[in-house]
Structures are given as structure tokens and as C-alpha cells.
Amino acid sequence: MIFDKKVVRAEFISRPNRFQAYVNMNNSELMIHVPNTGRCREILVPGTTVILREENSPKRKTRYDLIAGYKGSRLINIDSQIPNKVVAEALICKKINYFKKYTKIEREKTFGNSRFDFKLCDEEGNECYLEVKGVTLEENGVSMFPDAPTERGRKHLLELVNVRNTGLDAAVLFLIQMKEVKYFTPYDKMDKEFGKALRYAWQNNVKIFAYDCNVGENFITLKDQVSVKL
CATH class of the missing domain: 2.40.50.580 (OB fold (Dihydrolipoamide Acetyltransferase, E2P))
Known part of the structure; x- marks a missing residue:
């Protein structure tokens, strides 16, 4: 964009x-x-x-x-409003392979006690709830989240597990708001409970993705998928 x-x-x-x-x-x-x-x-x-x-x-x-x-x-x-806009653009343009099958994109939809960034539906009515987290922290080429404790972020992950337990698809996407990082990992030193929740979500079949971005002074777009190390 x-x-x-x-x-x-x-x-x-x-x-x-x-x-x-x-x-x-x-x-x-x-x-x-x-x-x-x-x-x-x-x-x-x-x-x-x-x-x-x-x-x-x-x-x-x-x-x-x-x-x-x-x-x-x-x-x-570092604009916290940017990640959802970048991901929305990428979903519409079918730039994220896993979500290409979903043809209906809805924003800010509630499931249980949480409001997620996206609810996606395919032509057969299958649903996926997607939460997006913006990542700005980088050390020696490694991107990490969060850079401050986030109880809200932990609750989102646990609610995504509840989504999976109902038979629906669920995913979290870490949008790294920079380019050319080595990999993404939870920042346990800052918030170990978030790291535990992320690993728990992965163990319960919540999909975890990380993508970096091409960033310029007047633009930002989704770039490449980045490996996730838990």
C-alpha cells in the first residue's frame, strides 16, 4: 500500500x-x-x-x-494500524498461499469472548478466524514479539484454540514491519506467558505464520514468508 x-x-x-x-x-x-x-x-x-x-x-x-x-x-x-491494512491487501490480492482458498473476507468479527481481525470463508462455507500481530522488534536479524507484556495477546491465542476446538480453522499471522530478517520467535524474556500460549496454540493446530514487508518512507507491502522458531 x-x-x-x-x-x-x-x-x-x-x-x-x-x-x-x-x-x-x-x-x-x-x-x-x-x-x-x-x-x-x-x-x-x-x-x-x-x-x-x-x-x-x-x-x-x-x-x-x-x-x-x-x-x-x-x-x-511502527504504525500499529498498518498491519491489518497490509494483510487485508494481501488477502484480497491472494498473496498468502494458505489463505488463497478463502473468498470472503470480513473484518473485526467476534468469536466467544474475543474480537479477531479477520473472519475468512471459502465457497463451501468453511470458516477461518485470523489474528494479526505487528512486529517491530529486531535484534541481530531476529524478529520477536511482543516488545511489551500483552495479556490481550495471550487471550487471543487461547481463544483461537477454542476456535479450533469447534472444528473451525484458526491462525495468527505476525507481520514483521521491516524486511530481510532471519526468522521470527516469541520474545520470552519480555513475556513468557505469551510464548507459552503461542506454543500451546501451535500444539492445538492453530496455524502460525510470519511475513516480512517491503518498507519505504511512503509505502509498505507484504514481502516473504519468514520461518517461525518456537
């Missing part, structure tokens, strides 16, 4: 809370919005080059959203 709004570069200064940050643009300090509640500490380092998307709504307190940052030469998208 190509962003239809203006994007600009700036220099990151600080992030006083989850939703706000300060950047230097044209020698002026600006407060901007951060559309990601994760820590992103290895990306949002003082002095790094970040990418801002211009938002012109009169209801906003800030003019820009911080959507990406450079970690060395690697550009990493």
Missing part, C-alpha cells in the same frame, strides 16, 4: 509517554503523536531519523504521526 498523505523526515528527540513524542524538524521542536503503544526503545533513540505522516484533521492536537524510524540502514514501520 502507498500512503496517500504527505510524509516527511525529522530527527527524534524524546518520548515522554506512550502516545506523544518530540522531534526536531527544520530546527523547530514539534510534539507529535505516536500510533503505537509498544516500547520501540531500540528504534526511537535520540538523534535517529524518523518518518512522519501529516494529518490535517482540525480535531487533532498534533499535526503529524510518527510512523517509522531508521535503525541503522533498516527502516522499520
Whole structure:
């Protein structure tokens, strides 16, 4: 997907809370919005080059959203709204082999006590619930999730097991918001319970996928399937 709004570069200064940050643009300090509640500490380092998307709504307190940052030469998208949009585009364009058979794509559908990102149906009425998790954490070429404890993420995995137990298909897709990583693995050091839940889901036949992305300053698209190490 190509962003239809203006994007600009700036220099990151600080992030006083989850939703706000300060950047230097044209020698002026600006407060901007951060559309990601994760820590992103290895990306949002003082002095790094970040990418801002211009938002012109009169209801906003800030003019820009911080959507990406450079970690060395690697550009990493951190917009938490992006993964579902990228996956939706990929599903429509039949870019993910496992889901090619599903012809009906619905967003934000509820099963049990959870709302999942996608409900997919094929022409015979078979259903699949799909949850998408955006991945921004990378160390030495290894991508990991989560970068902050996530009880909600753990509950999603357990609910996907319940989906499977009813005979329906269930899957989780980790969208790695950068390119050229070695593999994906759960970040047990940050949240061991999420890692346990992911392995439990896999043992109960929930499908687990990871894909990286081609990322530019004004675009992001699904790229290649990445191996998952549990």
C-alpha cells in the first residue's frame, strides 16, 4: 500500500509517554503523536531519523504521526494500524498461499469472548478466524514479539484454540514491519506467558505464520514468508 498523505523526515528527540513524542524538524521542536503503544526503545533513540505522516484533521492536537524510524540502514514501520491494512491487501490480492482458498473476507468479527481481525470463508462455507500481530522488534536479524507484556495477546491465542476446538480453522499471522530478517520467535524474556500460549496454540493446530514487508518512507507491502522458531 502507498500512503496517500504527505510524509516527511525529522530527527527524534524524546518520548515522554506512550502516545506523544518530540522531534526536531527544520530546527523547530514539534510534539507529535505516536500510533503505537509498544516500547520501540531500540528504534526511537535520540538523534535517529524518523518518518512522519501529516494529518490535517482540525480535531487533532498534533499535526503529524510518527510512523517509522531508521535503525541503522533498516527502516522499520511502527504504525500499529498498518498491519491489518497490509494483510487485508494481501488477502484480497491472494498473496498468502494458505489463505488463497478463502473468498470472503470480513473484518473485526467476534468469536466467544474475543474480537479477531479477520473472519475468512471459502465457497463451501468453511470458516477461518485470523489474528494479526505487528512486529517491530529486531535484534541481530531476529524478529520477536511482543516488545511489551500483552495479556490481550495471550487471550487471543487461547481463544483461537477454542476456535479450533469447534472444528473451525484458526491462525495468527505476525507481520514483521521491516524486511530481510532471519526468522521470527516469541520474545520470552519480555513475556513468557505469551510464548507459552503461542506454543500451546501451535500444539492445538492453530496455524502460525510470519511475513516480512517491503518498507519505504511512503509505502509498505507484504514481502516473504519468514520461518517461525518456537
